[in-house]
Amino acid sequence: MKNDTGNKIKLGIFITAASLLFLLSIYFIGTRQHLFHRTLLVSGIFRDASGLMEGNNVRFLGLNVGVIESISILSDSTVKVDMQLDEGVQKFIKKDAQAIISSEGLMGNKTIRLTPGDTGTVIKDGDVIATVKPADMDMIMSKLNTTATNAAVITNDVAAITHNIRAGKGSVGKLFSDTVFADNLDQTLVNLKYGMKGFSDNMEAAKHSVLLKGAYKRMKKEQRVEKREERKEVKEEKKEEKKEDKK
């Protein structure tokens, strides 16, 4: 009899623990789906649901603040999406808030992203908020296609140019491949060096010639006067500073 009671106690603990686990799991799943929070219903009218499904998250500032309650087709070009939002975020979302359909990464689920809005009045239960047309994947792909076509044209041109260069065509090609041209260039540089030295010597000789001597002397004088004035200014500034320090 004693043993029977002990078994019943064990069985009771077993059943209670399993039931608790089950109820807790229901509670946690319900919490994630905002079932046990006070919520407000807000709708958005989109032109395209973009694969949005009931139960997808609604995000505000990167946080999950609600779920999509239902999606229904309003007309041949509009879809109404009802969102259940946590009542706690009501004060942050204004009437001119916008809903944008986005996705969690490349392979992730679709979500609705809410922007806060600027006006003073906050949204109320049953409000319809503005929506923004999501970036269409097809449009992005077509733009990428144009970019890729342009890139192909550019690379073709570059390939033709490098081909010409390698073949020794044009001045750049000659520069790279023609040895005679390179020798000529080298000789030209040598000549230029000698030429420049000769020019420098000529200028030095001109300084001492009768015709230009006066002009050079005047220039030197002016330079000396400028230097003296600069020194005087510096000295005066130093004196003033010393006086101020003494005061």
Add this chain to the structure above:
Amino acid sequence: MVDATNTQKVKSKQHSAEAMTQEGFSLFPFFIEIASLFLFIIHFFKEALRPPYEFNEFLRQCYLIGYKSFSLVGITGFIMGLVLTIQSRPTLAIFGAESWLPAMVAISIIREIGPVITAVICAGKVGSSIGAELASMKVTEQIDAMEVSGINPFNYIVVTRVLACTFMVPLLTVFADAIGLMGAFAGVNIKGDTSFSLFFFQVFNALKFTDIFPAFIKSFFFGQAVGMIGCYKGYNCNEGTEGVGKAANSAVVMASLSIFIIDMIAVQITSFFL
């Protein structure tokens, strides 16, 4: 002498071949089995609703079937969670989606592995023991003795066991799921570094009511199938000790098979409605 034995062998072979063509490929025994199982189920529901209710025997069976299977189901659940996580990691790593590991494992465990593994283990442990117990009671004429002494043997033996199985397998499934998720947590942390709170968040973020309720409801049917088939095989076993072994064996085989058939039907129904 040798010739005589050879001719005997040939004759017996011919005889068995004739028997095969006459009976072996016939589907009649199968249909008879199905019909008698159906009648047994109807009998069960009739008796289950009719008093007296053997509540104490029901609790005793719950203890034996539920509490006593807990350790086995728990260990299996833990290992399944751990192994599933370790095996799934490389495939997810190819896509760079290792952070989805807890969500994927949780859905697999809760939707499918937890209920099915628990039911199959119960079919092996509980179904065979019920089959053997009832068969030996039948063989030793204990059931007849009960009838003589005025106790309704069906109510006392079958109804209590089937009901205990029906209610205990879902509870064991809940434990198997919880322990399996702990195994998955251990598996995630063998090669990675995920905190318990993050794991917990990812698991419950991935789960929905449509994952938990169909799995929980189908485990009732699994439990009922295990109990019903165990009792049916034991209650209708052939005379002799050979019948006891046969009853236990066929109870396990048939219960396991019926679990998978019920699972297949449950998946079809779930996908039809959700």
